[in-house]
Amino acid sequence: VTVLRINRLTLQGFGPFAETQSIDFPSERGVVVVYGENMRGKTSLLNAIRFAFFGVVLARGSRRRRLHTVSNRDLAAQGIHGFKVSLEFTHDSTAYELVREAVPLVTEPHTDEDYKLDLLVRQGGTVLGPYERDRILSVAFPRDISRFFLFDGELLQEYEELLLVDSDAGRSISESIERILGVPVLKRGRSHLTLLSERTDKEAAREARRHQETQALGLALQEAIELRDNHKNEIVRLRTQLEHLTQSKSEIEERLNGSRRYASMIADLDGAKERQAVVQRDLQARRLDLQRGMSGVWRQILSSQAISARASMHGQIEAELAALKLKLRDRAIETSHCEVCERDLTDMEIGRLQPSIGYTGTDDVASSIAKLSALSRFQDREEIDQIKSAWLAIQAYEIENVSLQDRINDLTNEISESDADSLRLAQLSYSNVIEKLTVTRSAIDDEQAKLRQIEENVRRLRTKLDAAAPTDVGQSRRRAQLLKASAEVFSAAVESYKNDLKRRVESTATDYFLRMTTEKNDYSGLSINDSYGLSIMHKDGCVEDARSAGAEHVVALSLMGALQGNAPLRGPIVMDSPFGRLDENHTDNVIECLPVMAEQVILLVYEAEVGRSRMRSLLSSHLLREYELVKESSRRTRVCEVGRGGASEA
């Protein structure tokens, strides 16, 4: 039985969804797929569900997005701010409608304070009062376990933290896991029984002081209890301080991540500027090449005429050379002297030379050859190739130059928004916080050691008082004994329930892992640690240390499925682009596994991850409905239901 099911999501002015858009989710068990390219609004849909339940919208790195950045930008440009999300859901067979709206309080909102958040929950047409409304929401979908229902690839990566000892993020996830698995009921029971037991101790001590025979014991017990309370209060104070310090540490780490990003942006900017200088120098050089090449390019226009002129000139030169030959022979006969050999001729040699019809051509063979050479330049292939090469290079350099300039502008803007001084300050204060954390943890350990001693003293005094107490004191003591024994029972139950849960989670996660991994012949399953971190076990019994990004992803998804399978609270899984790190075979295995992991799965994917026909073939009858996020403009998206024949308005 699914405890929580989303039936319909309606958005207005939220992200790229300017006009009112709705998505209906069928009530059968199975998968609804929403296809959308990048920037079409898949993450906005995930965030819309998050906003409806918790009033927050998250950006990368789980950072909260400011509300004014969530409003549709087209509408905002027209002066229309604010947005509304309506979510119809069923919890334990009761239908509810949840409406949350960000209403601007000023004309041009710039901060979260410029909005008020209206929240309304209807049950069967009746608007619930604030107490009942908050109670229903906290029971139906507690925020601290939402990470197991609404997630993306980035959030899946965090589960690696569970394998690290002393990781703050890991501790936080472990607590959330215990929350979804129902451990807090037992933990709260233990805590409240202990509290009542201590109150009863005080009453018993006060009563004992009223009787002469137990007065001294009562006083000693009262003092011991007061001392115990003081130490407990001190531990509470130190733990609060620890929480604040841990929070500060996370915030500083975020700033330092920003600092690392800042340094990386500076390096990127320097690199881009350096490259741009090289590109601009080469561009200039190639422009000069082109200019030089282009000075003679007019010749190319006359190339066909030049070809025929060259042919004609060749003929003319051949004729002129033949005529020159005849002219030289005639002159040799006439003067008995050869001008080529520079010697006089004998009669016999003159007799061998036959008379010719005479020379009629011009004498300017050299001039004709010069003209031919000039005409040859009209057909200089090398020159034309050089011009083409320079032209192509200039085009490539110009594109790169523009792209580099864009990058430089973007980086310059981003860097100007970063506060370099505060980042440096963050670096300085980080070590200070770490030191304080160490001191505080040590102080808590000291206080706990003292507390254990005092509790032992309280226990001894109680035993003495029980032996010496009159009837009415005995009554208080019996109450205290019952409460203390009950607290011990709950404490033991917490531990055994947790151990049992771990075994169940490990077993279910192993089932999912073996379904999804492509290394079924090598791996025997998963092994769980105290923090619910899962290690991959090889069939040879060793832990697989070298886990790829894809393997981490599959392990995290196995944990998700196992928590769904073992948690008292079950709900829809909404996954945003979850296959980025998976190869095709793993993706197929994961998709086939989805209908088993939860009653309701909402998958937000881009088609490059998984194509429609592949999705339909893998999910078969488990694919309940398909939607497509269709681009109307860069700031507007329309939701369309996809029929097997194509998309239609949702």
Place this chain on the structure above:
Amino acid sequence: MKKSEIEMLSSRVLEEADRLHPEVNKDFLLAVIEAEENNPQDERKAISVIEDALGNAMNRGDGATNQ
């Protein structure tokens, strides 16, 4: 939380009671689970319900224990 889950928690608590403190009244332990389950966001109310259950257990003839 589903009924089967509450039953699972309850049976775990009763098992531990049998092992550690068989004298403790079982109805009282179940009442504690019910108080916590029904009032996850209201600590004061949960404590008040437990105190009532404790009073009932103490007022019964067998006191707070099964003995």
